[in-house]
Amino acid sequence: MNSELASIETFLKTVPPLDRLDGERIAALARKISVRYFRAGQTILEAGSHNEHLFIIRSGAVELRLAGEDLTARMEVGGLFAYPSLLRGGEVRNTTVALEDTLAYLLPAAEFHRLRDGSREVRDFFAENESERLRSAVRDLSQKRSIILEETSIAGLQRHRPPVSCQPDDRIADAAKTMSEHSVSTLAVCENERICGILTDKDLRNRVVAARIDLDTPVSEVMTPDPVLLPETASLSEAMARMTAGGFRHVPVVSAEGDLRSILSATDILAFLGDSTIDTGTKVAKARNREALIAAAQSIPEGFARMESSGFHASHVMRFTSALGEAVHRRAAELAEIEFGPPPCPYALVVFGSLARGEQLVGSDQDNGLILSDDIDEAGEQYFEAFGEWLSDLLHECGFVYCKGGIMAKNAAQRLTLSGWRDRFSQWISEPDEDRILRATIFFDMRVVSGNIELARQLHEDVRQKAKSYSLFLSYLARDAQRTRIPLGIFRNLVLEKSSDGQKVFDAKKQAILPITDIARALSLAEGSPAVGTLERLEWLAETGHMARSDADSLRDAMLFVNELRIAHHAEQLRSGKGPDNAIAPGELSPLERDYLKDSFSVIRDGLESVKRNMAGGIV
Amino acid sequence: MALDFELDGLARGAHVLQAGWVAVSYGGIDLFSARSTDVRSLRQLDDQAVIVHGIGEQRARGGAALLDTVDLFLREFAGKIIVAHGASVERDAIARISKAALGLAIPVRTVCTLALERKLKPNLPGGEAYRLAATRERYNLPAHDQHDALADAIAAAELLLAQLSRMSADTRLGAIESH
Numbered sequence: 001m002n003s004e005l006a007s008i009e010t011f012l013k014t015v016p017p018l019d020r021l022d023g024e025r026i027a028a029l030a031r032k033i034s035v036r037y038f039r040a041g042q043t044i045l046e047a048g049s050h051n052e053h054l055f056i057i058r059s060g061a062v063e064l065r066l067a068g069e070d071l072t073a074r075m076e077v078g079g080l081f082a083y084p085s086l087l088r089g090g091e092v093r094n095t096t097v098a099l100e101d102t103l104a105y106l107l108p109a110a111e112f113h114r115l116r117d118g119s120r121e122v123r124d125f126f127a128e129n130e131s132e133r134l135r136s137a138v139r140d141l142s143q144k145r146s147i148i149l150e151e152t153s154i155a156g157l158q159r160h161r162p163p164v165s166c167q168p169d170d171r172i173a174d175a176a177k178t179m180s181e182h183s184v185s186t187l188a189v190c191e192n193e194r195i196c197g198i199l200t201d202k203d204l205r206n207r208v209v210a211a212r213i214d215l216d217t218p219v220s221e222v223m224t225p226d227p228v229l230l231p232e233t234a235s236l237s238e239a240m241a242r243m244t245a246g247g248f249r250h251v252p253v254v255s256a257e258g259d260l261r262s263i264l265s266a267t268d269i270l271a272f273l274g275d276s277t278i279d280t281g282t283k284v285a286k287a288r289n290r291e292a293l294i295a296a297a298q299s300i301p302e303g304f305a306r307m308e309s310s311g312f313h314a315s316h317v318m319r320f321t322s323a324l325g326e327a328v329h330r331r332a333a334e335l336a337e338i339e340f341g342p343p344p345c346p347y348a349l350v351v352f353g354s355l356a357r358g359e360q361l362v363g364s365d366q367d368n369g370l371i372l373s374d375d376i377d378e379a380g381e382q383y384f385e386a387f388g389e390w391l392s393d394l395l396h397e398c399g400f401v402y403c404k405g406g407i408m409a410k411n412a413a414q415r416l417t418l419s420g421w422r423d424r425f426s427q428w429i430s431e432p433d434e435d436r437i438l439r440a441t442i443f444f445d446m447r448v449v450s451g452n453i454e455l456a457r458q459l460h461e462d463v464r465q466k467a468k469s470y471s472l473f474l475s476y477l478a479r480d481a482q483r484t485r486i487p488l489g490i491f492r493n494l495v496l497e498k499s500s501d502g503q504k505v506f507d508a509k510k511q512a513i514l515p516i517t518d519i520a521r522a523l524s525l526a527e528g529s530p531a532v533g534t535l536e537r538l539e540w541l542a543e544t545g546h547m548a549r550s551d552a553d554s555l556r557d558a559m560l561f562v563n564e565l566r567i568a569h570h571a572e573q574l575r576s577g578k579g580p581d582n583a584i585a586p587g588e589l590s591p592l593e594r595d596y597l598k599d600s601f602s603v604i605r606d607g608l609e610s611v612k613r614n615m616a617g618g619i620v
Numbered sequence: 621m622a623l624d625f626e627l628d629g630l631a632r633g634a635h636v637l638q639a640g641w642v643a644v645s646y647g648g649i650d651l652f653s654a655r656s657t658d659v660r661s662l663r664q665l666d667d668q669a670v671i672v673h674g675i676g677e678q679r680a681r682g683g684a685a686l687l688d689t690v691d692l693f694l695r696e697f698a699g700k701i702i703v704a705h706g707a708s709v710e711r712d713a714i715a716r717i718s719k720a721a722l723g724l725a726i727p728v729r730t731v732c733t734l735a736l737e738r739k740l741k742p743n744l745p746g747g748e749a750y751r752l753a754a755t756r757e758r759y760n761l762p763a764h765d766q767h768d769a770l771a772d773a774i775a776a777a778e779l780l781l782a783q784l785s786r787m788s789a790d791t792r793l794g795a796i797e798s799h
Contacts, residue, residue: 005654007765008774035649035774037759037781059762077762101760101785103778106648 005030008105015056015078016592017125018115025118034106038062038098045096051085053106060102061491064094073598074099074491078591083126086112131554131603137596138557152236152310154253154264163252163263165190168197168220172208175199175219186250186263189223195252195260197223229254232261239264284327290335290394297328297398301362301574308571314563315535322360325400326351326449329368332394333450336387344380345373348451349391352407356447357517357533361563362570363580366392366400367407367442369414371421371455381415388415405439418455425463432476441480444521445532460530468528477525478615481518486605487511489598490586508569509582512562512600516555519607523547526615534559555607558600565593621696622649622703622777624769625713635659636713639689640770641696644703644777646784655696656770659689690721697728705752705776707732707798732798733779740786755779 008030012018018026034053038044044062045051057079064073064081075081085092086109116123124136165188166175179187179201189197199219207213207222230239230251242251249266280299287293300321307317333349352367354360368391370384388409396402408414416424428440444463448456467473487506488496495506506512520537527546531537535556542552569588570580589597626638640656642649658679684692693714704710707730715725737755748754752775753766759782765771784791 004656005651005770005774006768007771008651011762031652031654033651034647035651035778035781037648037761037778037785039782039785042785060760101782103761103782 008033011058012056012105015080017122020119020121021115029107029111029115032107032111034108036104036106038102038104040098040100040102042098043095044098044102044104045082045085045092045094047093047095049092050090051082051092052090052109053082054080054086054109054112055082055096056080056105056107058103058105060098060100060104062096062102063099064096073489074496076492083112087126131550131557131599134554134557134561134596134599134603137592137599138560153232154230154234154236154239155232163188163260165195165260166199166219167191168223169218171216172204172213172219172222173215176204176215184263186265187219188252188260188263189219190260193259195227195229195254196220197225198227198250198252198263199223200250224248227252230264231256236269240269243269280324281327284324284331287331287335290397293328293331293335293394294397297324300324300328300399301580304362304567305571305574308567314560314567317567318359318361318563321362322355322358325355325360325364326447328398328400329355329395330450332391332398335394336391339390340383340387343387343451344383345376346452346455347372347384348448348453348456349409350446350448350456352446353442354445356445358447359513359517359534359563361566361580362399362574364400365403366395367403367405368392368395368409369407369416369421370409371452371459372415372417373452373455374417374419376417384415385412407442418459421459422462425459426466429463429466429470429473432470432473434476434480437473437476437480438483441477441518441521444525445517447532464525464528464530467525474522474526474615477518477522478611481515481522481611482608484511484515484518484608486515486601486608489601490589490594492586495586505583505585507582508562508566508584512597512604513559513566515604515608516559519555519604519611522611522615551607551610554603558603561596561600565589565597621700622773622780623697623710624704624772624776625710626767626769627709627713633716634713636686636689636717638769639693640768640773642770642773642777643700644780648781649774649777651774654770654774656768656773657684657689657692660685686717687721690718693718694726701729701731701793701797703731703733703776703780705733705755705772705779707735730798731780731793731796733776733783735798736780736783736796740783752776752779756782759783 005027009023009026012026012030013021013023018029021029035058038060040060044055047065057075057077059077061074061076062079062081064075073081081094081096082092084094090109112126116126124133127133127136164178164182164184166178168189168191175187175189179185179199185201187199188195189199197220199222203222203224208215213222228242228248228251230242230253232253232255234242234253239251243249243266251264253261253264255261280296280303283296283299284293287296303324304317304321307320312320329349329351337343348371350356350369350371352369354364355367370388372380372384376384388411392402392408392410395408402408406413425443428436428443444467446456446460485497490496490506495504517534520534520541523541523546524531524537527541527544529537529540529544531540538547538552538556541547542549565584566582569582569584573580586594621641622644623639623641625636627634628637636659638656638658641654642651643653702710702714711728711730714728718724718726733752733755734750737750741758744750752772753763756762756764756775756779759779761775761778761782764775766775787796
């Protein structure tokens with residue numbers, strides 16, 4: 001007799017987190033299932049009742065309403081629900097209604113608890129609240145990313161083929177000449193096609209020049225003999241581990257037969273890993289003229305896409321991209337000084353918004369301005385008018401396109417003296433109104449990138465001191481943060497909003513990142529924090545006890561998770577030749593990503609709620 | 621008890637090659653009760669039918685003896701009502717094999733989801749619309765593995781739950797039983 005439930009097992013294997021279980025466990029689970037059918041509109045579970053089952057949707061869709069009111073979630077085929085009640089001993093808080101005719105598989109509570117006890121991954125999946133689930137999502141992402149290092153073979157990233165080599169009895173001078181001619185820093189020393197040593201720039205410096213060795217000495221006497229070899233099938237992580245352990249930066253790579261294939265350098269690995277950022281950074285800093293700077297800046301998106309594909313964390317991608325953006329701005333200002341001659345008075349180039357926060361991805365427009373010394377004269381103003389225009393135009397060419405809101409140095413309103421800026425901020429702070437605040441928040445994230453640091457520091461300090469003492473300003477800020485409607489989640493091809501759902505795409509920047517930024521900014525300004533970056537602000541708030549550590553960490557996780565999605569989305573667009581945007585279509589996301597996104601939304605809503613409670617009180 | 625037989629063709633005297641069944645009640649379907657068994661057949665199988673159910677002669681020869689199968693039925697199905705889509709096939713087959721094995725045709729009570737569907741939705745055009753897969757689709761039930769006896773039995777059981785959800789809660793068994 002046979003009791004195979006093949007199709008049911010096949011289905012269970014597609015449902016996270018059951019997809020992590022082995023076939024035998026799945027077969028055992030299938031036999032514990034009770035199948036139920038619910039007609040559209042029928043209440044499946046009622047808030048306040050008692051529940052003894054984990055529900056798995058086999059067909060149809062359901063809607064969960066917290067205490068029967070606000071729409072909290074919708075779930076479709078493969079969705080699991082009612083487990084939070086099992087974690088609470090059976091107390092049901094969500095009323096669950098069948099949206100469509102629904103066939104559900106029910107697993108007894110005891111099986112659910114056995115599942116949780118069986119594996120950490122399953123336990124993480126069934127974490128009681130959004131914050132915990134988000135934490136494990138971010139952790140899973142980092143693990144997934146380190147897999148790339150395991151799976152990439154070094155065969156793909158070697159440059160010099162065949163490698164430049166010499167014989168052991170060649171003279172040092174000749175070997176150095178060969179290296180110079182081929183412009184390599186490492187030479188393979190080979191005897192009968194087999195590698196017997198390597199000679200590096202460093203060897204020439206330490207063992208030859210510094211030791212005053214005769215240049216006619218054979219190479220064999222100063223080379224590193226019998227170097228550690230790597231098979232060409234080795235993975236990237238093996239290569240890195242070998243280099244790290246041995247403290248060397250070059251490893252000869254050999255075929256299965258032992259023939260020398262190439263010399264792998266640490267630079268090759270870094271370049272593969274997207275540390276072309278360092279390369280690009282050098283090119284930017286050394287750009288001799290505007291054409292060179294434009295050329296260097298144009299490789300930023302490519303490096304960005306490479307960082308994404310080689311598995312950099314969101315926080316690193318943001319930091320590298322922002323650092324490059326800052327470098328481009330700095331070099332542009334230096335080139336402007338070369339173009340127009342030395343500045344007639346001290347000035348500072350400041351950037352605002354995401355670049356100031358160190359959170360820039362690709363495709364951002366420019367937000368900048370000039371702080372000019374108070375003793376500027378008319379000739380000085382003319383100088384900076386030309387300077388500002390030239391700078392903005394150059395940045396535009398470099399990919400930091402003109403700011404739609406006009407926040408750029410080519411506009412007179414963005415070229416103020418220190419007192420002028422002080423007055424402007426002072427007005428925002430002491431006489432706030434809705435419209436002013438709407439357009440001014442970006443200015444409260446500022447960073448100097450070039451020129452006189454002291455001018456910018458004075459302004460920033462002044463603003464910091466003033467902002468925290470004006471509660472009306474703070475309450476406007478808090479209220480401004482509430483403008484964004486945070487979606488409830490993503491369901492099939494819909495982004496769910498509180499009352500109406502029907503939006504096709506969701507704006508990952510506007511509907512998730514900016515609200516987090518707003519929360520961190522509002523609370524930081526209220527407490528007089530000197531931090532500018534959102535993650536630094538959250539850290540500062542937690543550190544100084546102005547925000548619960550768990551809340552700060554949850555907001556950080558939400559930000560990192562959504563930025564992972566944005567970065568993947570941008571990189572995909574860049575690879576297919578499109579300009580990056582933040583409009584993510586629900587179809588791009590996996591069911592699990594949708595779940596995590598829903599958790600992120602929930603964390604953000606809580607954060608906004610607390611800002612509203614604590615700060616928005618000043619406005620009637 | 622939802623039951624499905626895979627038969628060797630559509631002829632009146634077709635052999636039962638596989639049986640699958642699962643218990644179903646108003647409360648749901650309990651998969652712990654799901655069983656399927658191959659039934660031994662020594663005869664030359666109908667080629668057309670083999671294509672449909674995928675049970676070849678070798679497998680058919682390895683199945684349980686008919687007498688054992690009947691014995692198993694008597695224990696599992698005693699006092700139960702049989703649910704099937706087109707239940708007359710199962711009723712006839714049970715009568716036939718019990719007669720062959722015991723010399724006595726066992727009478728069974730049945731609920732036919734096909735007949736029930738004709739009652740619930742009497743005006744659908746053509747016979748195709750009343751087939752198991754098509755009927756299930758109308759109730760938003762997922763596609764199932766056809767021509768496996770157990771999968772078909774579960775499919776019929778799920779359909780019965782769906783049909784019951786359309787009927788008033790105090791519907792009595794007598795009202796849906798087919799005769």
